[in-house]
Amino acid sequence: MLWQNAVVQKGWLSVRLGASTCKAETAFCIEPGWISAQELPCAVPGSRHTEVPWIYSDARPLPPPEYPPHVVYVPQGLMSSRTAFANLHKSCLEKGLAIKFVTSASTPNLQVVLVLVAGHQPLLPTSNSGRISSDSGQEVTGPFQTHLVSASPNYHYHDHDLQQQHQQQPVSNATAAAVDSVAVTPATSEVLQQAAGHDMTCLDTVSPAATATTAMMATGTPAQARKATGPVPAWKIQACFNGYFLLFKPERDLQPGQPYNIWWKRRNSERRNRDRDVLIWREDLRQLGPRQPNGLPQSEQAVRLQGYWDGHSSQCGAAASPRLLHCGQVQSVMSDHTFLYVTRPWWPRPGDPQRTLEPSRSDQLDGFLRECNCGEMKCGKLRARQELKRLREEGVSYQLDVRHGSCLGKEHLGVFAGEPIPAGRFLFEYVGVWLLDGEPEAREKVYEPAGLHYLYDLSHRYELFEEREVRRISVVGGGDGGGGGAFKKRRANRAVAADDLHAEVPLVVDATNVGNVARFVNHRCEGANLISVNVCMGGLDENHMTILIRTLRDIQPGEELTLDYQAGLEPEEKERIRAKPEGLVPCRCGAASCLGFVFPHIDRAVRTWSGKARRNAAGSRRLLVTMAMSSPATTTTTTSTSSISDSGSGDGGAVAAAAVDATTTAAGSVVSTGGPVPGSRACKLSDHLDRVEVIKAMTDLGSSEQQRQLQPLRNQRNQQSEDNIEDDEGDEYCCVSAEAGNISLGGSGASQVLRDRPGSGSLGLDLDLDSGKAGGLMEGGAVASPFLEVVSVVSPDSRGSNADCEDVIVVSCAAAVEPRRAPGPGVGSGAVRDKGAEGEDAQRLAAARVVSCALPGLMAPPKRIRLLRATASSAVPGGAPQQDSRTSGVPRDAVELAPQP
Numbered sequence: 099m100l101w102q103n104a105v106v107q108k109g110w111l112s113v114r115l116g117a118s119t120c121k122a123e124t125a126f127c128i129e130p131g132w133i134s135a136q137e138l139p140c141a142v143p144g145s146r147h148t149e150v151p152w153i154y155s156d157a158r159p160l161p162p163p164e165y166p167p168h169v170v171y172v173p174q175g176l177m178s179s180r181t182a183f184a185n186l187h188k189s190c191l192e193k194g195l196a197i198k199f200v201t202s203a204s205t206p207n208l209q210v211v212l213v214l215v216a217g218h219q220p221l222l223p224t225s226n227s228g229r230i231s232s233d234s235g236q237e238v239t240g241p242f243q244t245h246l247v248s249a250s251p252n253y254h255y256h257d258h259d260l261q262q263q264h265q266q267q268p269v270s271n272a273t274a275a276a277v278d279s280v281a282v283t284p285a286t287s288e289v290l291q292q293a294a295g296h297d298m299t300c301l302d303t304v305s306p307a308a309t310a311t312t313a314m315m316a317t318g319t320p321a322q323a324r325k326a327t328g329p330v331p332a333w334k335i336q337a338c339f340n341g342y343f344l345l346f347k348p349e350r351d352l353q354p355g356q357p358y359n360i361w362w363k364r365r366n367s368e369r370r371n372r373d374r375d376v377l378i379w380r381e382d383l384r385q386l387g388p389r390q391p392n393g394l395p396q397s398e399q400a401v402r403l404q405g406y407w408d409g410h411s412s413q414c415g416a417a418a419s420p421r422l423l424h425c426g427q428v429q430s431v432m433s434d435h436t437f438l439y440v441t442r443p444w445w446p447r448p449g450d451p452q453r454t455l456e457p458s459r460s461d462q463l464d465g466f467l468r469e470c471n472c473g474e475m476k477c478g479k480l481r482a483r484q485e486l487k488r489l490r491e492e493g494v495s496y497q498l499d500v501r502h503g504s505c506l507g508k509e510h511l512g513v514f515a516g517e518p519i520p521a522g523r524f525l526f527e528y529v530g531v532w533l534l535d536g537e538p539e540a541r542e543k544v545y546e547p548a549g550l551h552y553l554y555d556l557s558h559r560y561e562l563f564e565e566r567e568v569r570r571i572s573v574v575g576g577g578d579g580g581g582g583g584a585f586k587k588r589r590a591n592r593a594v595a596a597d598d599l600h601a602e603v604p605l606v607v608d609a610t611n612v613g614n615v616a617r618f619v620n621h622r623c624e625g626a627n628l629i630s631v632n633v634c635m636g637g638l639d640e641n642h643m644t645i646l647i648r649t650l651r652d653i654q655p656g657e658e659l660t661l662d663y664q665a666g667l668e669p670e671e672k673e674r675i676r677a678k679p680e681g682l683v684p685c686r687c688g689a690a691s692c693l694g695f696v697f698p699h700i701d702r703a704v705r706t707w708s709g710k711a712r713r714n715a716a717g718s719r720r721l722l723v724t725m726a727m728s729s730p731a732t733t734t735t736t737t738s739t740s741s742i743s744d745s746g747s748g749d750g751g752a753v754a755a756a757a758v759d760a761t762t763t764a765a766g767s768v769v770s771t772g773g774p775v776p777g778s779r780a781c782k783l784s785d786h787l788d789r790v791e792v793i794k795a796m797t798d799l800g801s802s803e804q805q806r807q808l809q810p811l812r813n814q815r816n817q818q819s820e821d822n823i824e825d826d827e828g829d830e831y832c833c834v835s836a837e838a839g840n841i842s843l844g845g846s847g848a849s850q851v852l853r854d855r856p857g858s859g860s861l862g863l864d865l866d867l868d869s870g871k872a873g874g875l876m877e878g879g880a881v882a883s884p885f886l887e888v889v890s891v892v893s894p895d896s897r898g899s900n901a902d903c904e905d906v907i908v909v910s911c912a913a914a915v916e917p918r919r920a921p922g923p924g925v926g927s928g929a930v931r932d933k934g935a936e937g938e939d940a941q942r943l944a945a946a947r948v949v950s951c952a953l954p955g956l957m958a959p960p961k962r963i964r965l966l967r968a969t970a971s972s973a974v975p976g977g978a979p980q981q982d983s984r985t986s987g988v989p990r991d992a993v994e995l996a997p998q999p
């Protein structure tokens with residue numbers, strides 16, 4: 099009897115499991131090393147993928163008991179698959195081979211153990227010509243049998259020769275004897291343990307009956323006599339996955355005319371198996387317990403986050419809810435932050451004014467398997483999407499270390515390879531919170547002063563849309579996810595509709611508070627070993643677009659993983675930056691052609707697009723990976739200086755900073771006393787704010803009457819800014835109503851402000867702070883802490899073009915003023931006054947106040963007014979973290995860790 103165990107991992111020449119959207123698998127085409135296509139009766143020559151629709155489950159039928167424990171699978175309904183597998187088994191037996199796939203629960207693709215069961219047929223070559231390499235890259239030569247028998251997970255096949263030879267050459271008696279002496283084992287499980295030290299849970303899948311069968315084989319009983327004699331108890335199986343594929347030889351394309359896989363079609367239309375499988379999957383993971391040795395989410399076993407994990411104060415969501423299996427709470431990424439390590443994107447729960455975040459659900463992953471409807475886009479439909487699905491379900495597959503010791507300096511964390519990583523691998527997704535339209539800019543303004551740079555753009559999407567207009571499409575990244583393509587006729591009519599997405603589609607992932615290993619990757623101007631690839635999975639929204647990070651070349655163990663954050667910059671832009679380097683963070687990458695700054699200022703003026711596209715593109719291009727920054731608070735009592743900076747793009751003032759020196763009285767009045775503060779970047783809020791969240795961007799507030807009243811203002815604005823008119827494309831400025839949103843720009847209160855400041859060039863902002871209403875300032879919003887006081891009003895100023903007159907940001911603080919307290923008299927131009935309350939509204943208005951203040955330097959009404967709500971405690975369990983002056987103003991993402999019903 100000859101036992102041969104080999105761990106085959108992560109190699110194109112090896113068996114590899116992954117998800118696939120391939121639509122042309124009709125049968126098996128695996129070539130796991132030494133099994134040729136000819137040995138697989140159902141193989142379709144030329145196929146790229148092989149469907150292995152197995153699921154581990156004791157609720158499903160098991161392979162026929164007469165087979166030794168090789169492939170543990172349960173086909174998913176396609177009879178041809180079932181037959182194909184049975185044939186595979188049979189073929190393996192006849193050839194003296196058996197295959198067992200051993201996987202762990204969360205990383206089924208990571209560990210594939212092939213158990214070659216040699217019967218009467220010789221299997222392996224006697225020569226030493228094959229090669230096996232260890233993790234250290236060292237080649238090991240010698241009699242293969244020896245190595246195979248003692249194979250550990252650290253050894254990988256990577257030689258075709260071996261596959262060919264062992265099919266042809268008989269094993270010598272001497273070799274067989276030598277191997278026998280090591281490998282004749284009474285139990286498959288022991289052999290597997292010897293072989294791999296793999297996941298013991300999976301080893302449990304080997305049943306006594308299977309062991310008995312194997313032992314029978316070990317005695318050299320002829321294949322036809324290998325029958326189980328007694329009843330076969332159900333195998334104890336804990337892992338359960340579905341829909342994976344054995345990939346092989348991806349360079350071989352599908353043959354034209356290969357039939358679509360009926361099974362997938364049916365599965366996609368009925369979704370029946372999908373739902374059931376998800377349930378099983380969740381249940382299995384639940385049973386496996388919440389904790390992982392690395393402290394990260396269940397599915398993220400390959401990543402080690404040194405120094406970031408505090409086991410005592412951390413928790414993994416698995417215990418609380420299956421929904422949170424992919425989330426682990428990590429303390430102290432920032433000194434006062436709780437960081438959630440997640441393996442899939444999160445986004446706000448629809449319709450929730452609190453903007454509570456939810457992880458993408460596993461059953462949403464089905465979307466990955468749909469045909470992409472982006473038509474003409476070359477979006478990495480197959481491999482990138484398969485990899486994305488796999489990553490979201492199973493986590494990172496290569497050992498990665500997040501630790502100090504980056505080339506940037508001791509204090510910097512970086513990501514290091516823990517094992518060799520070949521070129522062209524999709525390593526991880528840039529995971530975080532999808533920000534909605536406008537949020538990136540707001541956050542950016544807050545993050546910047548705190549030096550936080552964890553926003554990542556789907557930057558080239560704008561280019562994509564722009565390109566659409568000229569009937570050419572280019573999606574970022576090149577390689578698997580990129581490329582160009584002709585614009586198909588049937589899509590031509592949709593170009594305009596797609597263009598509308600400019601302002602609507604979330605394009606930025608924020609990994610400041612919620613993210614994965616990708617957020618720790620540092621920048622290198624030249625010679626980065628990673629690249630980002632935008633992946634479209636079937637639509638043009640955040641559910642369907644994402645960013646994958648792929649290796650550009652082979653990476654050695656211990657090497658730091660780096661990404662060129664500015665890879666999307668055009669050569670001219672790079673030259674310009676090199677000639678005049680300025681930006682946010684001096685670059686320490688040490689590359690010869692270093693740009694000088696990690697987040698260099700970029701001249702947006704080079705863009706020739708329409709105003710809207712240009713504005714958005716500016717946001718996306720300025721720091722490819724970047725932006726957002728926040729600021730600490732300052733005063734609790736009297737003076738707070740508020741200013742807000744450009745988002746770091748150095749565009750000469752397109753969204754130039756404006757500042758308001760505001761004095762907050764005990765009564766909550768806000769007095770605007772100053773104009774723009776050149777060069778100021780801080781956006782200082784009250785220091786008791788530890789969470790600021792965007793409540794609403796008011797975009798359409800004007801009643802007709804007020805619109806009429808504001809017409810002079812609008813005319814003034816139009817004269818001042820032609821560009822704005824072009825930009826607006828018909829929509830009116832938003833800023834005008836006391837009725838619609840209790841906020842008025844240029845309304846009666848604001849008029850008072852303007853009267854107080856004749857010739858100031860300011861517009862007035864009039865806020866009706868009505869704490870008697872649910873949601874305070876917000877209409878109907880279920881806001882726990884009503885707005886009581888305006889702490890600061892921040893607006894873009896008129897310096898520069900004013901063409902991109904963006905948001906007015908009103909930061910409102912819940913804690914400073916008691917409700918119903920009559921505010922003191924207004925001071926200066928920005929008075930807080932009681933609004934007269936009479937009649938039926940008296941009660942309600944008793945708690946209401948109107949705050950008016952000037953928006954100095956604002957020459958044209960802004961398009962959007964954003965209301966930020968600040969609260970004093972984090973929504974993340976564990977209580978409010980300690981304050982850090984550096985990060986106290988940083989937005990916190992409200993993440994719900996409580997179990998769902």
Ligand SMILES: C[S@@+](CC[C@H](N)C(=O)[O-])C[C@H]1O[C@@H](n2cnc3c(N)ncnc32)[C@H](O)[C@@H]1O
Nearest residue numbers: 510511551617618619620621684685686687696
């Ligand atoms: C996405 S994070 C990378 C992880 C970061 N090192 C950490 O410890 O969390 C980006 C931040 O890393 C730093 N960084 C990355 N690459 C850099 C470089 N080449 N030079 C200087 N700082 C860099 C900057 O401070 C930047 O704000």
